[in-house]
Amino acid sequence: MDTDDRAGRPGDDRDDLRRQVLDLVDPLISRFSPGRGRLRLGFNTAHYDNAAAELEAFARPLWGLAPLAAGGGSFDHWELWRTGLAAGTDPxxxxxxxxxxxxxxxxxxxAALGLTLALAPEQIWDPLTGRQRDTVAAWLRHAVTxxxxxxxxxxxxxxxxLxxxxxxxxxxHDVNTARLDRLEEFDLGRGWYTDGPKWQRDYYIPFAMHYYGLIYAALGDDEARAGRFRERAAAFAQDFQHWFTSEGVAVPFGRSLTYRFAQSAFWGALAFAGVEALPWEVTKGHLLRNLRWWADRPIRDTSGLLTIGYGYPQPHMAEQYNAPGSPYWAMKAFLPLALPAEHPFWAAKEADAPPLPDVSTQPEAGVALMRCEEGRHVVLLSAGQHAPWARHGAAKYAKFAYSTRFGFSVPAGTFGLEQGAFDSTLALSxxxxxxxxxxxxxDPSASDGVLYARWTPWDDVEIETWLVALPPWHVRVHRIRTGRALRTAEGAFAVGREQPPTRVDTGPGLARLDSPHGLCVIEDLFGRQEGTFVTALPGTNVLAPHTTIPTLTGDLPPGEHLLACAVIGLEAARGGGGGWPEPPVWDSVEPLLNRAPTGVRTSQEG
Structure with a gap:
């Protein structure tokens, strides 16, 4: 690979990551305001004002630049950020x-400004004049209050x-001590936190709660608290490694996905705080494989700026707090650049992902993760998470399955199945x-690969749902009590359709699709529903711009009903060879449901 091909692409050493930081920052240099206090990357549609959005764009690259400087890396444009810091804090x-x-x-x-003062004062603070230091200090001291x-x-x-x-x-210091005490109240055990008094257990746990805690553990002066932060992070690493495929792809799940490779920042933060939760060569591999995967995604515009979206530019899935500079939180992944070359993290030779169990049930998050196809594909089953305040919160948390291969979809509306993009969920009408x-x-629960939750889409409709992990399949069971007639549509994964399928099969009780984008099957274990394909509106899926969703549809009169289906998604298409994969049978699934607090009766109600 020549030098040009390697530019901006992480490899296996510090220099590769240093080059990637510089490559990501370079397109920003021409976007500074005349006074250098703001970065103007585009039109702001976030809920906060333009001044805050332009501060965000100014500050977030520092998550990578500050570690770069602390580790001895060179950068030719520190004067821009130094002048801008003085200007932005001067009334x-x-x-x-x-x-x-x-x-x-x-x-x-x-937070990024504080980290930069802590790691690189010689670049951002020492050259300031006395008056400039006074204005910067006054602005930041006020922020602490x-x-x-x-x-x-x-x-x-x-x-x-710090x-x-x-x-x-x-x-x-006392007010920050009280804040740290409050943060520790969010500890759930086994390394898990809540992100405040809310239900979400998503990437904010690794790239926020643990990330900042590990920075404090490395730089703070409370050794007892630092020890607790390190211990929790070491425990969390045992679960979090299941969220990544053997090739470094993380499961897309939850909000703020536009921060992209911030999802692997936790691994570098472990190194920064000296926490060998896994062997250093394994921790290093988790970080570098994820960065390499992202380097191949079309996530930058023609000028090189990071875009809002996930697998491609997709403003439709953005949060209400995403401005043009928001994606640069991804720079958090470069924290280990602050470490010297002789640190064991850098000295270690990157190792392959270790073999892991096929199913990891993580009750603190209400999820079960399945490793399929020798770990090349990970499916996260979810029950109990919700975020009604978030944009597309139901799609980001309350779908039944999230896939490293097929992602998930956000709705373009609720009128028709094409707008709804109801992959990996049951929709009713x-x-x-x-x-x-x-x-x-x-009422969620998660135990031994079986998840349970109850939901009420109407006052007179109650649904109990069980999800059973049987890699590479998962089974969904729904007991529906309804006071009204309903139509049902249950989607499997959303499969890309940029290339035509090699074979399809639909009919009573099944919808099967095999294509260069992957294989996906959904089968009704009782054979009552009808299989069909739904062509979702473009731009709804977080990984593929155009998708088809194999779907089962049916009609329910008022009364009590039991639905059960099996779903499989495979990264490798079979191309017509070897027949279709055989789903689990109901008799093998029903006994497993007793792992949930509420079992399913053996009768198959109509």
């Missing part, structure tokens, strides 16, 4: 960011405090036009 300057206030976006971005949201935001003023300590600026999927599951 008399046109680029002034405005003061941070309670639960305001500016507070989010102070404002009220964060009661979740991972509590870490932001803590990060500021930076102020490094450059000798006094501030209120009274008129066949307006559909309701699973949105707010209740």
């Amino acid at each position: 008399e300057h046109p680029d002034y960011w405005g003061a941070a206030f309670d639960r305001n976006q500016r507070l989010v971005e102070t 404002v009220e964060p949201n009661d979740n991972n935001w509590l870490f932001f003023p803590v990060m500021v405090g 930076g102020l300590d490094r450059v000798g600026v006094s501030h209120d 009274e008129d066949g036009l307006h559909w309701r999927p699973c949105e707010l599951p209740h």
Whole structure:
């Protein structure tokens, strides 16, 4: 591979990651405001004002630049960020960011500024004049006093405090101690946290709660607390490794997916804090494989800027808090660049992903992860998670399955199955036009590869759902009690359709599709529903812009009913050879349901 081909692409050493940081930052250099205090990357549609959005774009590249500098890496444009920091914190300057206030976006971005002061003061602080230092210190000291949201935001003023300590600026340590105490109240055991008093257990646990905790463990002065942060992170690593395929692909799940390779930042944070949760060569492999996978995705525009989306530019799936600079939180993955070359993380030779059990049930998150095709494909089964306040929250948390190969889809509307893009969920309708999927599951449980939840799409409709992990298949069972007549549509995975399928099969009780994009089958274990293919609207799936969803449909009169189907998705298409895979039979599935707190009666209600 020549030098040009390697540019911006991680390999197996520090220099490769250094080059990737520079490659990601280079397109930003021409986007600074005249006063250098703001980066203008595009039109802001987030809920916060333009000044905060342009501060965000200014600050987030520092997640990579600060470790680069701390580890001795060269960067020719520190003057831009140094001048911009002085301008943005100066109330008399046109680029002034405005003061941070309670639960305001500016507070989010102070964390990167604090880390930069802590890791690279010689680049961002030491060359400032006395007046510039005074304005920067005053702005950051004020940020420590404002009220964060009661979740991972509590870490932001803590990060500021670490930076102020490094450059000798006094501030209120007691208020940050109280915040750290509150953060520890979110500990669930086995290394899991909640992100505040909410149900979500998503990538905010590794790339926020653990990430900041590990930075504190490395830079803070409370050794007892640092020890607890390290112990929890070491425990969490045992579960989190199941979220990645043997080739480094992470399961797309939850909100804020536009931060992309921030999903692997946890592995580098372990190294930064000196936590050998897994052998160093294994930890290193988890980080580098994920970065290599992302380097091959079309996630940058023609000028080289990171786009909003996941597997491709996809503004439709963005959050209400995503501005043009938001994707640069991905730079968190470069934290281990702060470590010297002789650190055991860098000295280790990258190892392949270790063999892992086929099923990992993680009750703290309400999920079970299945490793299929020798670990090249991971499917996350989910029951009990919900985020009604998030954009497309039901699709991001409450679908039944999420796949490293097939992703998941967000709706373009609720009128018709094509708009709804109901992959990996059960949707119901009274008129066949307006559909309701699973949105707010209740009473969740997860045990030995069996998940359970209850949901009520109408006041007189109650559904109990069981998900059973039987890799490479999973089985979905629904007991439906309805006071009204309903139509049902249950989707398998969404399969890309850029290339035509090699074979398809639909009919009573089944929908099968085999294509260069993968194989997907959904079969009704009782044979009552009808198989069909739904052509979802473009831009709904997070990995493939155009998809087809094998789907079972049916009609239910008022009463009690039992539905059961088996779903499989394979990365490798079979191309017509070897027949279709055989699904599990009901008699083998029913005994497994007793692992859930509520079992299913043996009768197969009509």
